[in-house]
Amino acid sequence: MTSVVRAFRSEVLKFRRWSVLAGAGAMLGASTFIAYLTFHQIASGATGHEMTGLIAAFHTPEGLVAVIGQARSLIIAIALILVSANLAAEWTQGTLRNLLVRQPNRLAWLAGKMLAVVLFVLLSMLLTLAASSTLILILAPGQGVQTTAWTSAEGLRVFAEFLVNEALCLIGVSTLGMLIAVLTRSVASAVGIGLAYILVFEGIIAVVAPQVSQWFPGRVFNTIVGAAVPLVGPTPAQGYPAALLTGVLWIVGFVVVSALALPRQDIKA
Template sequence: MNGVRSTWRSLRAELVKVWRPSTAVATGLLAALSVLSTVLILGLADDPAPGGGPPAPGSGDGAVGFTVTTTQLTAASGIARGFAGGSTFTGLLVFLVVAIAITLEYGQGTLRTLFLREPRRLGWLAGRMILTLALVAVALVAALVLSVAAAVVTAGIRGIDTSAWWSVDGARALATSYRNALLASAFFSVVGTALGVALRSTAVTLAAGVAWMFPLEHIIEASWNGAGRVFPGLVFDTVGQGGVADVSYGDALLVGTAYALGAAAVAALTLTRRDITS
């Protein structure tokens, strides 16, 4: 009961920080990334081949990584293509925001003062994580709405038929993409929190987390096909995309959940057993 009360107090205390300008900036950046991803994917989609069939991947005017055809975009799932394609950028932003926020608590001495008044550290951590997930969920709704609007405008400019988008299957595709993006963001958020609690330094946390989960993992993946099934950043990204060619959605979700639970355990143990001033 005390743990629940402590978590509720943490939620109420953290809500005060929600009204800071930084929250609006982070939400705006997330929405902007979703819109940018949508415009790029629809704008760079390959046109059908003259013979009527879709072109081979990468053979049209699409850039590498955006091998989508306009024929594919006319399907019901086309309405969610842009939003799902931005999952990597969304995960990076969520990781950055969470890691910076948690390490600043140490750098500014906020946690030391807080834990003098409220010694139940796990309650604070739980409340912090719950509120972060709630904020990400709201921000993703705004990003999804703007992504759909950008998709409609871009499709109109390119002459892509969107009649199938406004069907039950289209709504299901949007719901699925939102769920996947939320899960992937939650995974990145938990890992960012754990690294921040363990390392406590903004520079070190960002250097370790960003350098490993984004460029290094992708470099290793280029020479080892199994990297996408093992490394956290690639696994989380696979969840956000709903599965990729080499890794199924179910496998990625299982591994991602294991990483998130492990990271949460590390954060809890580090926070409770380590002196806050060390």
């Protein structure tokens, strides 16, 4: 346990890197901007088929989450890049050999590092959603938008449910990023394969074989959030409990495969 704590504390120091901070900044900036655009469109009376659901939910307790949740795909993509690039960079930069000489227990090192990285991703997400929410809540009165439903007990419950499921989603995406980084051992490959898998491969499978794709990890992690607030993502066809269980199984699977692969690897970087 001491080894894991040491690895965690060591990893925290690396968050000062501009590349890590830039990732968190991009998540915060772009997501807040998307939330602002969505809010501005609805508040200024924009209409359109794709906006119908959002407009209908705007004045309900789900309204705020529906607006700030429009950037979820971006948050997922940035989280995947952050985790996979951060981990794979240890191979690409050659820093892994320094780390494993100081901490030969590879699993303890991976556990400590991933705890820190996932925590960073979750804090970035929390900060992003807090910033988006605050901005929308500040702008709303000026546009004549009532926020009473958003800040009601029901509104806060929806927000909390959304947060918990979004956190689960990002934990799942992070473990997927970890597995890809451990297997590819290169920043370019890890980021490329990760994004191609989530954005392209699963997208194609969803069109070709939707019954199969609903069990795929990217889809499962995404739908558990949609189950809480349908306006921010697809809902799970298999139902929330089944999707949640599948998501947890995927997470366990990614962790187990990573834990089996890393100790068997020759570190040649």
